[in-house]
Amino acid sequence: MLSFQTEQLRTFLSVLECGTFDAAARQLHVTASAVSQRIKAMEQTAGQILLQRTTPTTATAAGVVVHRLARQLRQLEADAAADLGLEGASHNTLAVVVNADSLGTWFMEALALLPAAHHLTVELVREDEQHSLDLLRSGGVMAAVTAAADPIQGCSVVPLGAMNYRPCASAAFMDRWFPRGFSAEDFTAAPTVQFDRSDTLQSNFFTAVTGAPLVGAQHYIPDTLQFAQAVAMGLGWGLLPESQCRPGVSSGQLVELVPGHVSSIPLFWQRWKIQSTSLDLLTTAVTRAAATALA
Template identity: 50%
Template sequence: MHRFTLDQLATLRTVIDEGTFEAAAGRMHVTASAISQRMKAMEQAAGQVLVRRTTPVTLTPAGDVLLRYARQLELLEADTRRELDGDASGAPHPLIPLAVNADSLATWFLDSLVGLGEELGATFDLHREDQDHTISLLRAGAVMAAVTSTRATIQGCVTEPLGLMRYRAVAAPALVARWMPRHPDLADLTEAPVVTFDRSDELQRAFVLARTGGEGGPSHYVPASHDFARAVVLGLGWALLPEQQCLAEIASGALVELAPLHPVDVALYWQRWNLTSPLLDSVSRAVRDAAAHALHPF
């Protein structure tokens, strides 16, 4: 393997975290020219391009490999410093990037981090992504661990089950009266407006296909979990909501459950780097504990 200096590897991490050479220079207290020179030296040593000079900067496949290496070294350095010092006081706070799907982030995941940053002397960089796509961030080295629906373990990682996130098909009473007069017949879902998180959200479409054999109605895209749930309560369209976001509203009558006998369970897993790391072990343990209280068991 080509030799890269710690300054070069730290520069690569910072460029990706900040998005531009100029922002990375500001964070590292050097000039943008110095950042550019370090990146050029790394690319000469690697014999290939590592980053695409876009805004924000993106990685090539070779850059993915080096970013993963850089983050692993940073994590090992933080673990070593904690072991030598006995605590994290006065030491730089290591950044722990994690990928989490939006619904977990909005309902249970943040509970796992309460007090953990102070305990570990660390900070967290949360990347919100669909549970089917968080694994790509882990594979690229952008994050150290991910909540994912992918059970198959990627190279260099370990996987453990977290639990089942249960969703309920719900709609506002006024929307049911307007678009689903034959409720509980689900055939009307092929015409009724639906709220969809973003273009990668297939949950509602798959539900309609499984229950009716048809396609869903027109979609409203609302790419924020809290606003997504509020849009359903306000009657913009029907959708599948996590139980944590709809059970109280079902009980109060603010929402109507469309298919009580057909909840949708999404299996969630925790994939993390296969490294011996007290810091990452502590994060994983906290995530497991929070998931055990919030999710349904397998």
């Protein structure tokens, strides 16, 4: 049976977080030789190399598994100390990956629902909902808002609802590019606002309308609020979350390219499958906020 000592796992985490064996030694108040011996002992136990001796130090494929174990152990220790009311118990930060649109529209409401008495702290990592699982799989985060319905190994999954988007542009933009009303023919010439080069929302909508790939002029605005502002200012058309575009559509500042069309992205909450009070509280807050904000 594979068995690592708690001291070894803490050292392993320190090396990855500090970036080098020497820096980890300073953090742990031991010699660099002691750090090296602990890692070598872990690699002998595992029967394979766990860390790449690069600068900064990185985990191998096997090391990713150990990294996740070490992070989970630290979280369990922090929860136990808090539950026991130990003086000076560390407030271990909950690392969560969230897509930009959720972060910019509803996720902060979830953090506001966290009970103040538990003094929970979070570290938010912004990543596209299609690519967040790599961070969860590696142990870099403890939970994720993701588009993946199937739980990865060692995690549980809860459906949150769907983020609905509507294709919009400013009224002035529509007058300029679609003087005869919206048409697939004119659509090919109209500039687009994209979030970044991994964003597929606009491309998928364009192909659904025209049957061709999106190849026209494109602006890249990797910020949810600035993306919406770029659309409102007439830089291009783009798909906006319903909660974000509803006021503009109601006032006439924004116009829907295809009235009534909705592009839905189902979202899911994946988290480590461990008995953690902190993760349970965060999960409850996230699902409550999502139930109010998502379709």
